[in-house]
Amino acid sequence: MKRILNLPFIAILLVLFLALPALAGHHGKEKPVKKGILLVAFGSSMPEAQIAFDTIESRVKQAFPDVPVHWAYTSSIIRKKLAAQGRNLDSVEMALARMMDQEFTDVAVQSLHTIRGEEYDDLERTVVAFAHLPGGFDRLVLGAPLLSTQADMEKVCRAVLENIPKERGKKDAVVLMGHGSPHPSNAFYAAMMFHLQRQDPLVFVGTVEGAPGIEDIVAMLKQRNVKKAWLVPFMSVAGDHARNDMAGDEDDSWKSILTKEKIVAVPVLKGTAEYDNMVSVWVDHLKDAMKHLE
Ligand code: CO
Numbered sequence: 079m080k081r082i083l084n085l086p087f088i089a090i091l092l093v094l095f096l097a098l099p100a101l102a103g104h105h106g107k108e109k110p111v112k113k114g115i116l117l118v119a120f121g122s123s124m125p126e127a128q129i130a131f132d133t134i135e136s137r138v139k140q141a142f143p144d145v146p147v148h149w150a151y152t153s154s155i156i157r158k159k160l161a162a163q164g165r166n167l168d169s170v171e172m173a174l175a176r177m178m179d180q181e182f183t184d185v186a187v188q189s190l191h192t193i194r195g196e197e198y199d200d201l202e203r204t205v206v207a208f209a210h211l212p213g214g215f216d217r218l219v220l221g222a223p224l225l226s227t228q229a230d231m232e233k234v235c236r237a238v239l240e241n242i243p244k245e246r247g248k249k250d251a252v253v254l255m256g257h258g259s260p261h262p263s264n265a266f267y268a269a270m271m272f273h274l275q276r277q278d279p280l281v282f283v284g285t286v287e288g289a290p291g292i293e294d295i296v297a298m299l300k301q302r303n304v305k306k307a308w309l310v311p312f313m314s315v316a317g318d319h320a321r322n323d324m325a326g327d328e329d330d331s332w333k334s335i336l337t338k339e340k341i342v343a344v345p346v347l348k349g350t351a352e353y354d355n356m357v358s359v360w361v362d363h364l365k366d367a368m369k370h371l372e
């Protein structure tokens with residue numbers, strides 16, 4: 079018998095647990111409680127990206143010094159690339175199966191995604207499926223991604239403004255590059271721009287694969303007569319999109335597009351997960367999730 083609780087207003091967590099967690103083992107044997115954390119990211123094959131993941135891991139270990147931390151990357155392309163270099167990263171399914179096998183009883187899965195998009199939805203479905211496996215975990219909880227609530231958005235906007243390079247001039251624009259998605263949660267990017275611009279009218283948020291696109295942002299920059307723009311990734315890691323689509327030399331990179339419009343583009347190659355104030359938002363979501371393992 080399993081009970082499924084959805085707590086959207088408290089912590090936006092999905093909490094699944096057995097009715098009798100203390101007696102969940104087979105044949106009446108009690109399993110000793112073994113807590114674990116699984117951090118889930120899209121992944122990156124760039125060595126520079128590792129800084130972002132190391133920052134998150136050290137913050138998580140600081141918050142939960144006695145709980146083992148495991149990792150899973152959702153991108154099979156990235157996992158294959160890393161495997162070719164001798165680094166074996168698990169998928170979510172592999173990581174959870176391994177943790178089941180290692181007799182973890184209480185596991186918090188923390189999404190390191192930015193929005194509740196398609197990847198988060200997939201993760202949620204996987205977690206729900208694992209929560210229903212016989213002989214599996216007693217409790218399996220899922221922590222929310224970076225932008226889940228209005229409060230998250232306000233915290234993240236504050237962090238974005240704090241993290242703007244000090245060298246930025248008063249008339250310089252700051253253009254964030256989000257990933258973007260056909261998912262309804264894509265609306266968070268435009269919502270962020272609205273909130274950011276109430277405090278700093280020259281901060282813009284565009285996306286690579288959703289709306290607003292770079293053409294929308296260029297139109298806004300021209301309207302405000304912007305001559306110089308700082309390009310800042312709004313993705314956990316300054317990986318392929320940041321290095322190529324944002325800061326690359328190809329004709330269709332954001333840097334090239336702005337340059338063509340006579341706007342000086344200054345790329346900043348740092349992912350959100352490299353900033354302590356951003357990581358705090360994910361860690362707070364993990365803390366909320368961990369509360370459900372008590
Ligand atoms: Co992409």
